[in-house]
Amino acid sequence: MKFQNLMASTGEWLRGEGPHHQVVVSSRVRLARNLRNRAFPGWAKKAERTLILELIKPRVEELPEMQEPFSELLQDLSALEKQVLVERHLISREHAAKSAGSAIIMNRKQTLSVMVNEEDHLRMQSIRSGLQLRQAFKLVDKVDSALEAKLDFAYDAKLGYLTACPTNVGTGMRASAMLHLPGLVLSELINQVIQAVNKIGLAVRGLYGEGTEAMGNLFQISNQTTLGEKEDEIISRLNKVIETIIEKEQDARQVLVQKRPNTLWDQIGRAYGLLTYAHAMTSKEALNLLSVVKLGIDLGAFPEDKRLAIDQLFIETQPAHLQKSTQQKLNAEERDHFRAQIIRERLKSFPKPDISKVAREPEVTGNSEPEKNE
Amino acid sequence: MLCDVCKCNDAAVFLTQIVDGKMQKVNLCEGCSKEKGVQDPTGFALADLLLGIGAAEEIEKGGSSTRCPVCGFTQADFKKTGRLGCSSCYVAFGEGLNSLLKAMHKGTAHVGKLPARAQKSLALSDRMKTLTENLRKAVQEENYETAAALRDEIKQLESQLTESK
Ligand SMILES: [Zn+2]
Ligand SMILES: [Zn+2]
Numbered sequence: 001m002k003f004q005n006l007m008a009s010t011g012e013w014l015r016g017e018g019p020h021h022q023v024v025v026s027s028r029v030r031l032a033r034n035l036r037n038r039a040f041p042g043w044a045k046k047a048e049r050t051l052i053l054e055l056i057k058p059r060v061e062e063l064p065e066m067q068e069p070f071s072e073l074l075q076d077l078s079a080l081e082k083q084v085l086v087e088r089h090l091i092s093r094e095h096a097a098k099s100a101g102s103a104i105i106m107n108r109k110q111t112l113s114v115m116v117n118e119e120d121h122l123r124m125q126s127i128r129s130g131l132q133l134r135q136a137f138k139l140v141d142k143v144d145s146a147l148e149a150k151l152d153f154a155y156d157a158k159l160g161y162l163t164a165c166p167t168n169v170g171t172g173m174r175a176s177a178m179l180h181l182p183g184l185v186l187s188e189l190i191n192q193v194i195q196a197v198n199k200i201g202l203a204v205r206g207l208y209g210e211g212t213e214a215m216g217n218l219f220q221i222s223n224q225t226t227l228g229e230k231e232d233e234i235i236s237r238l239n240k241v242i243e244t245i246i247e248k249e250q251d252a253r254q255v256l257v258q259k260r261p262n263t264l265w266d267q268i269g270r271a272y273g274l275l276t277y278a279h280a281m282t283s284k285e286a287l288n289l290l291s292v293v294k295l296g297i298d299l300g301a302f303p304e305d306k307r308l309a310i311d312q313l314f315i316e317t318q319p320a321h322l323q324k325s326t327q328q329k330l331n332a333e334e335r336d337h338f339r340a341q342i343i344r345e346r347l348k349s350f351p352k353p354d355i356s357k358v359a360r361e362p363e364v365t366g367n368s369e370p371e372k373n374e
Numbered sequence: 375m376l377c378d379v380c381k382c383n384d385a386a387v388f389l390t391q392i393v394d395g396k397m398q399k400v401n402l403c404e405g406c407s408k409e410k411g412v413q414d415p416t417g418f419a420l421a422d423l424l425l426g427i428g429a430a431e432e433i434e435k436g437g438s439s440t441r442c443p444v445c446g447f448t449q450a451d452f453k454k455t456g457r458l459g460c461s462s463c464y465v466a467f468g469e470g471l472n473s474l475l476k477a478m479h480k481g482t483a484h485v486g487k488l489p490a491r492a493q494k495s496l497a498l499s500d501r502m503k504t505l506t507e508n509l510r511k512a513v514q515e516e517n518y519e520t521a522a523a524l525r526d527e528i529k530q531l532e533s534q535l536t537e538s539k
Binding site: 148 | 444445447451455456457458459460461462464471474475478479480481482483484485486487489490491492
């Protein structure tokens with residue numbers, strides 16, 4: 001698969017409508033593995049890294065899950081292409097900085113990506129839409145089992161899987177979910193939630209920026225510890241906390257609808273107005289406004305079939321995606337103009353917010369019965 | 375306030391996390407926060423950062439050797455990067471790492487997935503124990519026919535064990 005094809009199609013995790021997709025954008029599980037008796041990538045010389053790459057890459061490419069993969073050496077990708085992959089969460093920022101001796105292999109659906117010689121020899125990651133941590137783990141666990149039959153992984157009876165950084169030793173697993181929490185941010189409850197979650201050994205942070213300054217009201221929650229707990233237990237613990245956050249978010253949205261409707265409709269109306277008429281827009285402004293429109297869709301103020309257009313804009317208005325699609329290098333000012341132009345075009349047929357729809361059926365969650373409210 | 379990592383620029387990014395009741399604080403300058411990937415949701419954990427700052431001292435206190443005999447990685451390298459050189463570093467710096475792992479994780483021993491290879495050699499070594507015990511009994515009881523058969527089986531198992539290593 002070529003980079004062009006990759007650009008043209010959206011990852012399945014973005015298109016899918018997983019469970020709790022109103023609050024949970026995506027779920028990811030990553031496993032870190034290393035070869036026994038080989039220096040970790042950060043310490044290995046170029047020749048050894050290349051050797052390790054040659055050992056691992058063909059084994060990954062022959063996996064049944066990797067038919068017709070997108071497989072590239074990092075040195076063969078331009079800086080812009082790497083940045084596009086980062087914006088799609090397919091590779092880490094650290095991996096984008098690598099060149100000789102590193103590679104990325106991913107499946108066509110962009111749901112499984114394997115980084116070779118990132119911080120560890122192997123970083124395998126599975127992404128699903130909505131809250132599906134267990135399913136994401138299942139896939140990456142299967143891939144790990146298939147690979148360990150052909151590769152000798154560094155494993156210690158006491159410490160488990162050995163990783164370059166001691167924070168990952170044991171399971172080598174990092175499970176995370178991306179959450180959209182406009183309700184908690186608008187009602188200024190978000191810091192309370194973040195502190196409560198941090199106290200129980202999980203990490204929450206803004207996807208872009210920290211705390212209340214999180215752009216697009218997007219947050220990431222993940223496990224902090226990897227040793228002394230089974231994979232299953234880690235995921236259960238995360239699921240429980242995420243379900244509580246979903247409840248809190250839905251409650252916050254209902255309180256806004258019932259107690260502060262004017263503020264809410266004002267925010268949604270302004271977001272709609274700016275997105276459809278503005279001629280210059282920074283990445284930060286775009287993310288924040290798109291988040292409010294997304295909330296509007298969740299509440300019923302915009303039709304459900306407009307969801308995909310908004311979700312795609314979250315990714316496609318990022319700097320590298322903009323430059324890749326115009327095929328030219330843009331300065332910040334040009335990017336802001338071009339970003340506004342793309343958004344205006346996409347939202348041409350986007351209907352005005354219809355508040356009456358919300359008042360009649362304030363759908364509380366994706367799964368429960370809509371509450372009747374006079 | 376100076377940056378905790380480079381200790382020369384003014385800190386611009388202030389991070390606090392409470393992990394299992396322990397407060398962790400880090401102050402970073404613009405450059406170091408970028409370099410440490412603080413903006414990167416996939417890579418960043420505060421514990422990671424702290425590693426580069428306080429962890430190396432822990433390892434020194436632990437009195438472990440200063441250099442990994444397999445890969446040549448040193449304590450000073452760990453101090454600089456917060457990463458280890460190879461899987462054998464876990465043995466070389468074992469004692470110091472232990473207290474670090476204790477502070478960082480839920481437990482000090484892995485209880486999760488077992489690779490099939492490890493599972494298999496675990497089963498094989500269990501079988502080996504039984505066979506050796508039976509052999510000892512057979513010899514004691516002067517049951518030489520059984521003992522010979524057991525010796526053959528043990529030999530076979532031994533070669534399997536070395537293969538699975
Ligand atoms: Zn600094
Ligand atoms: Zn070493």
